[in-house]
Ligand SMILES: Nc1nc(=O)c2c([nH]1)NC[C@@H]1CN(c3ccc(C(=O)N[C@@H](CCC(=O)O)C(=O)O)cc3)CN21
């Protein structure tokens with residue numbers, strides 16, 4: 647995860663100070679890429695403790711097509727609460743677009759099924775991707791997340807929005823485009839989630855794993871994360887943990903948190919930071 651720490655340093659030392667939608671203020675750079683080799687370990691930050699349960703359960707929740715925070719809360723995950731309505735609704739965001747992209751005849755397309763079909767039957771295809779940028783349902787930036795949900799739109803537009811896969815020598819690689827990245831809070835989650843999804847798809851398609859790559863558009867540090875960034879940069883990274891998957895579920899939709907275990911994850915303490923809403 648040294649590449650991640652270098653990105654924090656790059657933004658701190660070379661970024662431009664800009665205002666943003668949340669009114670918090672950011673320092674940012676535009677267009678960066680980080681690569682992690684899954685054969686060398688699971689890319690989970692060691693310079694602060696990451697709540698792995700939130701990463702796993704959020705991904706299971708996305709894959710199920712759920713867009714209400716109820717199940718997340720029941721399963722110990724609170725990272726989406728600030729954007730939900732009183733009833734827990736978030737509008738048709740990630741889960742809806744991944745699992746049930748709406749079609750003009752009132753039906754839906756499961757993009758995850760499409761990806762698995764490609765991985766199993768056309769692994770050399772250059773079209774193995776899914777995305778969540780469904781323009782019809784993007785929120786109106788002048789309205790609150792909750793008002794957007796009430797109007798049938800997403801609470802937030804997708805940040806991690808396009809996932810592409812590549813198979814070579816029986817090994818799966820993935821690249822994710824993130825248009826806007828909260829590098830201190832969101833990015834460690836996004837990297838771990840991409841790695842986890844790659845392991846799950848590989849298991850389901852009888853492939854091994856190779857690399858994950860994240861490509862970033864606006865990569866920013868919020869002004870109220872500066873102190874936390876310094877704390878983190880002063881820490882020495884440890885070795886990467888490894889991921890084990892305890893069984894092979896029948897489908898990509900049948901994974902549970904208990905199926906995953908991390909070995910040798912010995913992180914430094916958490917670094918609390920406020921999330922910009
Ligand atoms: N400003 C902002 N940053 C984000 O990363 C983000 C959003 N908004 N909106 C939508 C989702 C929600 N995500 C979030 C929200 C909160 C945390 C967070 O507070 N993480 C804490 C503890 C999390 C926990 O214990 O579960 C952390 O220290 O990592 C992380 C990702 C990622 N996304």
Ligand SMILES: O=c1ccn([C@H]2C[C@H](O)[C@@H](COP(=O)(O)O)O2)c(=O)[nH]1
Nearest residue numbers: 667803805806826827828832833836
């Ligand atoms: O998975 C995620 C989701 C969200 N973020 C961050 C990136 C931005 O800081 C905000 C979204 O604000 P916009 O004005 O819509 O760009 O959330 C993330 O890093 N990762």
